[in-house]
Amino acid sequence: MIPRPYHLFLGDVADEPHAKTAFGIRDWLPDEAVGQARLPGCGVDLGLDELTPAEAVARGARSMLIGVAPVGGQLPPAWVPSLLAALEAGLDLVSGLHTRLADIPELAAAAARLDRRLHDVRRPDREFPVASGRKRSGKRLLTVGTDCALGKKYAALAIARALRAAGIAADFRATGQTGIMIAGQGVAIDAVVADFIAGAAETLSPDAADDHWDVIEGQGALFHPAYAGVTLGLLHGSQPDALVLCHDPLRTTVSAYPDYPLPSLATAMERYVEAARLTNPAARFVGVSFNTSRMQPQAAADLMAQVEAEHGLPCFDPLRSDLGALVERVRAL
Amino acid sequence: MIPRPYHLFLGDVADEPHAKTAFGIRDWLPDEAVGQARLPGCGVDLGLDELTPAEAVARGARSMLIGVAPVGGQLPPAWVPSLLAALEAGLDLVSGLHTRLADIPELAAAAARLDRRLHDVRRPDREFPVASGRKRSGKRLLTVGTDCALGKKYAALAIARALRAAGIAADFRATGQTGIMIAGQGVAIDAVVADFIAGAAETLSPDAADDHWDVIEGQGALFHPAYAGVTLGLLHGSQPDALVLCHDPLRTTVSAYPDYPLPSLATAMERYVEAARLTNPAARFVGVSFNTSRMQPQAAADLMAQVEAEHGLPCFDPLRSDLGALVERVRAL
Numbered sequence: 001m002i003p004r005p006y007h008l009f010l011g012d013v014a015d016e017p018h019a020k021t022a023f024g025i026r027d028w029l030p031d032e033a034v035g036q037a038r039l040p041g042c043g044v045d046l047g048l049d050e051l052t053p054a055e056a057v058a059r060g061a062r063s064m065l066i067g068v069a070p071v072g073g074q075l076p077p078a079w080v081p082s083l084l085a086a087l088e089a090g091l092d093l094v095s096g097l098h099t100r101l102a103d104i105p106e107l108a109a110a111a112a113r114l115d116r117r118l119h120d121v122r123r124p125d126r127e128f129p130v131a132s133g134r135k136r137s138g139k140r141l142l143t144v145g146t147d148c149a150l151g152k153k154y155a156a157l158a159i160a161r162a163l164r165a166a167g168i169a170a171d172f173r174a175t176g177q178t179g180i181m182i183a184g185q186g187v188a189i190d191a192v193v194a195d196f197i198a199g200a201a202e203t204l205s206p207d208a209a210d211d212h213w214d215v216i217e218g219q220g221a222l223f224h225p226a227y228a229g230v231t232l233g234l235l236h237g238s239q240p241d242a243l244v245l246c247h248d249p250l251r252t253t254v255s256a257y258p259d260y261p262l263p264s265l266a267t268a269m270e271r272y273v274e275a276a277r278l279t280n281p282a283a284r285f286v287g288v289s290f291n292t293s294r295m296q297p298q299a300a301a302d303l304m305a306q307v308e309a310e311h312g313l314p315c316f317d318p319l320r321s322d323l324g325a326l327v328e329r330v331r332a333l
Numbered sequence: 334m335i336p337r338p339y340h341l342f343l344g345d346v347a348d349e350p351h352a353k354t355a356f357g358i359r360d361w362l363p364d365e366a367v368g369q370a371r372l373p374g375c376g377v378d379l380g381l382d383e384l385t386p387a388e389a390v391a392r393g394a395r396s397m398l399i400g401v402a403p404v405g406g407q408l409p410p411a412w413v414p415s416l417l418a419a420l421e422a423g424l425d426l427v428s429g430l431h432t433r434l435a436d437i438p439e440l441a442a443a444a445a446r447l448d449r450r451l452h453d454v455r456r457p458d459r460e461f462p463v464a465s466g467r468k469r470s471g472k473r474l475l476t477v478g479t480d481c482a483l484g485k486k487y488a489a490l491a492i493a494r495a496l497r498a499a500g501i502a503a504d505f506r507a508t509g510q511t512g513i514m515i516a517g518q519g520v521a522i523d524a525v526v527a528d529f530i531a532g533a534a535e536t537l538s539p540d541a542a543d544d545h546w547d548v549i550e551g552q553g554a555l556f557h558p559a560y561a562g563v564t565l566g567l568l569h570g571s572q573p574d575a576l577v578l579c580h581d582p583l584r585t586t587v588s589a590y591p592d593y594p595l596p597s598l599a600t601a602m603e604r605y606v607e608a609a610r611l612t613n614p615a616a617r618f619v620g621v622s623f624n625t626s627r628m629q630p631q632a633a634a635d636l637m638a639q640v641e642a643e644h645g646l647p648c649f650d651p652l653r654s655d656l657g658a659l660v661e662r663v664r665a666l
Contacts, residue, residue: 133558133590190528197527197562225466225569225612229530233562257466260611274604278593279558 001184002119003062003092005032007053008046011079012039013068019044021096022067024178028157034059037082044068053089063092063119065181073098083107087116094119096177121180123191124200131198131237133279138208141330142240143218143289144272146262147255148227150248151318152218153179155289158318159244159326160215166327170213173204175234179217189219190230197230201237213330216240222271223263224254232275239280241333243272244326248291249303265307285313286333287326292317334517335452336395336425338365340386341379344412345372346401352377354429355400357511361490367392370415377401386422396425396452398514406431416440420449427452429510454513456524457533464531464570466612471541474663475573476551476622477605479595480588481560483581484651485551486512488622491651492577492659493548499660503546506537508567512550522552523563530563534570546663549573555604556596557587565608572612574666575619576605577659582636583627598640619666620647620659 006029008022016023026033026046035051038044046067053064064086070076075097083093083101087110095101101118102108111118141159143152156172156179163170172179174186192200205214216238220227245268254260263271269285276283288307292300304315314325339362341355349356359366359379368384371377379400386397397419403409408430416426416434420443428434434451435441444451474492476485489505489512496503505512507519525533538547549571553560578601587593596604602618609616621640625633637648647658 131559133587133593190526192527193523194525194527194530194563194566195523195560198559223611226464226531227528228569228608228611229562229564229566230527231562232565233527236558236561254466260466271607275561278556278561 002094002181004184005034005061006063006065006094006181007051007056007061007086007091008033008036008048008067009064009079009082009086010036010038010042010044010046011066011068011070011076012041013070014041014043016044018070019068021069021178021181022046024153025065025067025181028182034061037064039078039082053086053091057090061091063094065094066097069097075099075101075104080104080106084110087111087114090116092117092119094121094181096122096181098122121177122188124187128192128196128200128203130196131202135280136202136205136207136239137210138205138212138214139210139242139333140205140214140216140238140240141242141244141286142216142235142238143244143246144231144235145218145221145246146223146265146268147221147248147251148224149255150246150251151289151291152246155244155246155318156215156217157182158323162323162327163213163215163330166331168213168327168331169209169211170215173214173216175204175217175219189234190227194229197233198237201234205238218246221254222275223260223268225257225260235272235276236279240276240283241280242286242330243276243283244287244289245269245272245285246289246291250294265311269311285311286329287314287316290315290317292320335427335514337362337517338367338394339396339398339427340384340389340394340419340424341366341369341381341400342397342412342415342419343369343371343375343377343379344399344401344403344409345374346403347374347376349377351403352401354402354511354514355379357486358398358400358514361515367394370397372411372415386419386424390423394424396427398427399430402430408432408434408437413437413439417443420444420447423449425450425452427454427514429454429514431455454510455521457520461525461529461533461536463529464535468572468613469535469538469540470543471538471545471547472575472666473538473547473549473571473573474575474577474619475549475568475571476577476579477564477568478551478554478579479556479598479601480554480581480584481557482588483579483584484622484624485579488577488579488651489548489550490515491656495656495660496546496548496663499664501546501660501664502542502544503548506547506549508537508550508552522567523560527562530566531570534567538571551579554587555608556593556601558590558593568605568609569612573609573616574613575663576609576616577620577622578602578605578618579622579624581624598644602644618644618646619662620649623648623650625650625653
């Protein structure tokens with residue numbers, strides 16, 4: 001587990017699209033974000049108190065989390081003094097950047113001297129077994145998508161929260177960097193060696209009580225020319241009893257692959273169920289999650305009503321809708 | 334490229350199942366295997382001349398290849414003196430073991446001092462891009478299977494050889510350790526980081542002349558609970574025009590996964606074509622390869638005649654059959 005609460009470091013990034021991780025932490029872990037730290041030129045504001053590392057420690061912070069992605073994915077040298085100051089103040093560091101904190105000599109030396117830990121969540125810090133294919137106890141829900149980056153993490157977080165609110169034991173299981181920072185643990189599934197994708201997914205959601213739900217963050221899409229292998233391995237290792245399809249109604253082609261059209265919702269569901277049934281013959285869809293952030297409310301409501309009628313599945317936007325119908329569908333399984 | 338010809342090191346392994354790599358080299362590269370080297374207690378004989386490293390060098394050898402897999406996959410310390418002697422004699426070393434040669438201090442030091450290279454083919458020695466999904470020039474054939482370890486490499490080798498014999502430009506593209514040792518290059522696709530499986534496959538078979546065929550060694554199976562992710566990423570990145578299904582008629586369940594039945598040939602073909610058409614809408618099957626090594630010849634012939642009639646595809650055993658019908662099917666594409 002990564003020690004929390006977090007102090008959120010925003011560096012000098014110019015705009016919100018580069019600070020998705022920080023906003024994810026603020027939105028999903030409001031009680032675990034004690035403050036923000038910014039460098040001159042930073043154009044992002046989370047609305048949290050501006051704190052020095054020492055002030056953050058005084059408010060309970062245990063780690064400083066790099067909540068932004070600099071252009072190019074490398075750690076700018078200008079950020080290093082702030083990171084050193086956080087270590088000196090008694091904070092661990094948490095990063096999802098390509099550059100490993102442990103590969104920056106000053107940080108590695110300071111962490112060793114101060115007995116602090118550097119959490120590089122982009123790379124798994126352990127090895128995984130080859131998948132066994134053995135059915136595990138407990139229940140699992142996996143969010144899957146018609147494409148990458150359209151709300152699978154937010155859907156899983158919202159579902160786990162809604163299940164717990166309804167008295168159903170549930171854990172969010174993170175498979176990407178921001179998810180791991182929110183959960184405090186997890187596996188960056190796309191960074192696992194190919195042979196062990198399904199094995200890592202099996203490890204991520206171990207045997208559990210029969211009425212416990214693991215709600216697993218999906219990755220990629222079966223229809224993505226680069227990432228479908230990750231998606232399929234995660235699907236097989238997760239052995240989901242329940243699937244939720246995530247879709248962005250305004251997207252018609254795979255993001256950044258304009259020659260690749262998105263499948264229809266019906267085709268997507270058919271292919272996911274077909275693949276999922278290899279390791280769990282009971283796999284079925286229980287809902288459809290829409291990212292309606294760029295739609296008019298009425299258009300979004302009309303679309304969801306239409307898909308509900310057509311497929312007989314509860315439809316929702318994880319950030320806007322009540323998830324009651326989905327929760328009842330899950331409870332009935 | 335790994336320097337050849339090879340001197341084949343067999344260590345002290347007891348039996349032929351642990352020497353599959355050495356037999357693969359002997360069978361597919363007879364002109365590139367100058368001799369064998371064995372330690373006391375070795376129970377394997379390739380029928381090659383027993384040579385010291387110096388004798389092997391005198392016959393042209395440029396690398397000594399570890400052609401056996403010791404139990405556990407680790408390099409026995411008793412082998413190290415033989416490997417050092419090979420380096421001293423002027424040979425590179427080639428290994429597909431879990432233990433990296435470069436991680437054995439005596440070998441690393443000797444290789445550095447003598448300016449020799451240690452080829453650890455199990456791990457890619459480079460990074461790969463995310464797949465682009467862009468259609469490449471040239472033609473590609475990929476062998477796929479109903480399971481792992483049932484002849485996809487031998488089928489691809491036999492097809493590449495038959496195409497060349499028929500005057501068609503063709504290259505075997507290796508995706509596993511033994512294949513890489515045979516081809517002298519390739520990518521151990523199951524050792525690539527998950528995000529880059531399809532990208533590595535794209536790199537493996539680059540743009541080529543319009544009438545050139547890359548014959549790509551398949552890995553795993555879409556129906557394998559542990560390895561399907563590797564299979565799908567390789568399939569997408571390979572963008573095959575032609576698929577050959579490989580099957581062992583005596584196998585009914587996934588090897589080592591008795592709860593997982595193999596699909597029918599019809600189901601397997603349907604699922605592979607469905608997946609392949611994401612990146613190449615023209616993908617189709619052109620033949621079925623059977624491992625009939627444990628069948629009576631008449632039973633094998635009857636089976637192949639039946640499958641040919643049912644599916645309208647040339648059937649063959651890569652080690653026993655004439656591949657003329659398959660070659661003509663490929664030529665017609």
